[in-house]
Amino acid sequence: MLDLLGRVPATHCDGHSRRHFLKIGGLALGGLSLPQLLRAEASAPLTPGRSRSHKAVIMIYLSGGPSHQDMYDLKMEAPAEIRGSFRPIATNVPGIEICEHMPRLAKMMDKFAIIRSLYGCPDQHASDLCLSGYPIGARGRQDNHPSLGSAVSRLQGPVDPAVPPFVGLTIKTRHDPYCNPGEPGFLGAAHAPFQPDGERMANMRLNGITLDKLRDRRELLASFDRFRREVDQQELYRGVDSLTGKAFDVLTSSKLVEALDLEKEDAAIRDRYGRGSADPAFGEDAGPHWMDQFLMARRLVEAGVRCVTLSFGSWDRHGGNFERLPTQLDKLDQGITALVEDLHQRGLDQDVSVIAWGEFGRTPRINKDGGRDHWPQVSCCLMAGGGMRTGQVIGSTNRLGEVPQDRPVHYQEVFATLYHRLGIDVGNATIPDQAGRPQYLVDHRDPVRELI
Numbered sequence: 080m081l082d083l084l085g086r087v088p089a090t091h092c093d094g095h096s097r098r099h100f101l102k103i104g105g106l107a108l109g110g111l112s113l114p115q116l117l118r119a120e121a122s123a124p125l126t127p128g129r130s131r132s133h134k135a136v137i138m139i140y141l142s143g144g145p146s147h148q149d150m151y152d153l154k155m156e157a158p159a160e161i162r163g164s165f166r167p168i169a170t171n172v173p174g175i176e177i178c179e180h181m182p183r184l185a186k187m188m189d190k191f192a193i194i195r196s197l198y199g200c201p202d203q204h205a206s207d208l209c210l211s212g213y214p215i216g217a218r219g220r221q222d223n224h225p226s227l228g229s230a231v232s233r234l235q236g237p238v239d240p241a242v243p244p245f246v247g248l249t250i251k252t253r254h255d256p257y258c259n260p261g262e263p264g265f266l267g268a269a270h271a272p273f274q275p276d277g278e279r280m281a282n283m284r285l286n287g288i289t290l291d292k293l294r295d296r297r298e299l300l301a302s303f304d305r306f307r308r309e310v311d312q313q314e315l316y317r318g319v320d321s322l323t324g325k326a327f328d329v330l331t332s333s334k335l336v337e338a339l340d341l342e343k344e345d346a347a348i349r350d351r352y353g354r355g356s357a358d359p360a361f362g363e364d365a366g367p368h369w370m371d372q373f374l375m376a377r378r379l380v381e382a383g384v385r386c387v388t389l390s391f392g393s394w395d396r397h398g399g400n401f402e403r404l405p406t407q408l409d410k411l412d413q414g415i416t417a418l419v420e421d422l423h424q425r426g427l428d429q430d431v432s433v434i435a436w437g438e439f440g441r442t443p444r445i446n447k448d449g450g451r452d453h454w455p456q457v458s459c460c461l462m463a464g465g466g467m468r469t470g471q472v473i474g475s476t477n478r479l480g481e482v483p484q485d486r487p488v489h490y491q492e493v494f495a496t497l498y499h500r501l502g503i504d505v506g507n508a509t510i511p512d513q514a515g516r517p518q519y520l521v522d523h524r525d526p527v528r529e530l531i
Contacts, residue, residue: 133238134501135380136227136465138388139373139415139435140206140249142257142366143395146441146451147459148480149404151177151193151472154443157479161443164401172470180408183416189470190419190428190463192530196474196483197458199490199523200439204395205256206249208438210388211264212494212521215256225510226261227497228386229270230520233510234503238383242335246379247272248372248389250357253364260388265512272388275339338382341371349374352417353410359393361403366390368407370414377421380431385501394437398448411435419463432465432500434493443479456482460493465500467530491523499526 148154153167153176167176170188177185177193184191201214207221208214216222225233228245237244247260263270337343353370360368368391376387391414392407415435422428440458441451457476463469474486495505498520505524509517 133383133385134430134432134465135385135387136231136432136434136497136501137376137380137418138210138227138261138386139433140209140366140388140390141392141394141411141435141437142206142252142390143204143393144437144439144441144453145394145459146396146400146404147195147457147476148441148443149178149400149451150181150408151459151461152195152476152480153178154478154480157443160445161479163445165404175470175472178408180405181412183412184461187416187419190423192462192467192469193472194460194462194474194488194493194527195472195476196485196487197436197440197460197490197493198456198483198487200455200458202453202455203256203438204254205438206259206390207256207262208490209436210259210261212491214438220256220259220262221264223264224518225264225266225270225520226272226388227494228261228272228388229263229266230498230510231385231501231503232263232270233266234508235385235501238385239334242338242383243273244383244385245270245272246384246387247274248375248387249274250359250367250369250390251276252359252366257365257390261386265518266510272386334382338378338384339375341374341378344374344378348421351421353413355410355414360407361393363393363395365393365395368392368410370410370417373414373418374421377418377425377427377431380427381425391435396441396450397446397452398450400441400445400450402449415461415463422464428464429466430464432467432497433463434460434497435462436460436493440480443481462493462530465497467496467500471529473527473529486529488527489523491521492525492527494521495524496526496530499531 148161149163149165153165154162155167166179168179168182168185169176170185172188175188175193177188200208203214205215210228211221211224211226213222213224228247232244235244245261249258249260252258260272260274341349349371352374355367355369355371357367357369359365372389372391376389379387391411394407396403415433419428419433422431422433437458439453439455442454446452457480474488475484476482477484498505498508503520505520509519512518
């Protein structure tokens with residue numbers, strides 16, 4: 080609930096004015112109230128060497144664990160029970176081959192980087208590792224560490240007071256660890272992601288109060304302020320006008336709502352991304368094949384959001400791997416290439432980093448049901464944008480795709496890279512926990528040197 084200071088024309092013996100409050104409705108940003116939003120911004124003062132330039136990251140969680148050897152690391156020299164039925168195709172970068180079911184990516188490989196040797200993942204079906212660098216641990220989700228989006232919210236604050244710095248587009252699933260959009264951990268609700276679901280979008284409509292009425296009330300408040308300036312000079316009330324102005328900016332701005340409205344996009348652009356559906360992929364308990372989310376993510380970072388998270392597809396293919404992956408790979412291929420192409424065309428490729436990955440890889444050996452089981456020994460990821468050095472493959476696995484062979488890369492090294500592209504030095508940046516103790520963002524603090 081937003082409380083706006085009004086005034087009654089009476090003072091008391093203590094010299095302070097008695098005030099009543101004008102309540103004009105609430106605004107909740109996924110657990111982030113308007114006062115918390117303003118406090119979060121105020122609690123992130125600029126420090127030497129850090130600016131509020133608008134760098135951003137789009138994090139795509141491939142729920143269930145994608146199979147590295149069926150996407151970017153096909154093992155054609157391995158036995159049939161390892162290599163499967165998919166075939167590699169050449170890309171526009173000599174020497175790099177990927178799965179035949181991702182032809183758009185193959186034509187744009189120069190704008191992407193692949194890491195084939197990720198390690199550090201436990202056998203957990205959860206997005207925690209992919210959004211924070213930490214799996215579920217003894218202290219709970221993300222082992223009580225903040226997700227990247229929450230850490231960026233705390234360290235850099237909003238670009239625009241009317242736009243939250245962290246937005247989570249992940250849909251609700253029955254298996255709750257799949258639909259974590261990025262927990263705030265020890266940072267608390269003030270740095271939780273805004274999730275634009277139906278209820279919270281209703282809050283963005285000012286609970287039935289029209290902008291005309293709000294502006295009238297603002298004018299009324301301004302008249303009260305003019306009157307009381309001659310009366311109230313106490314230190315207690317200094318700064319109230321600026322905070323009230325910020326609150327009105329959030330409530331009256333249409334910037335966030337417009338960013339979430341895909342109907343404002345040209346139909347040709349929407350078709351390039353694909354429409355998809357918000358329903359879980361294949362009717363399973365996982366992410367959707369909803370390409371609209373890629374477009375919404377681009378619109379949100381343009382509007383001023385620093386971190387957007389989303390989930391895509393159902394990659395837990397214990398059976399029917401080679402029957403269902405062609406459909407899924409085709410949709411991911413369309414959505415992520417449209418996003419990266421769009422970022423380049425809009426001049427955002429130096430500022431917006433994109434990553435797509437899952438919580439672990441899949442078994443090299445195909446099981447009796449034609450699927451691949453959990454394989455935390457190695458995984459993969461796809462990266463683009465952010466001014467990173469693309470058109471390359473980093474690391475490799477052994478002949479059967481079982482373990483990292485050359486250049487193992489820890490999940491947290493990827494996070495160090497993403498923070499680096501956002502202008503945050505993980506070697507020095509810390510955030511105080513509930514006890515006031517400074518905590519580093521990740522334990523592995525060296526960015527992937529090949530990308531920067």
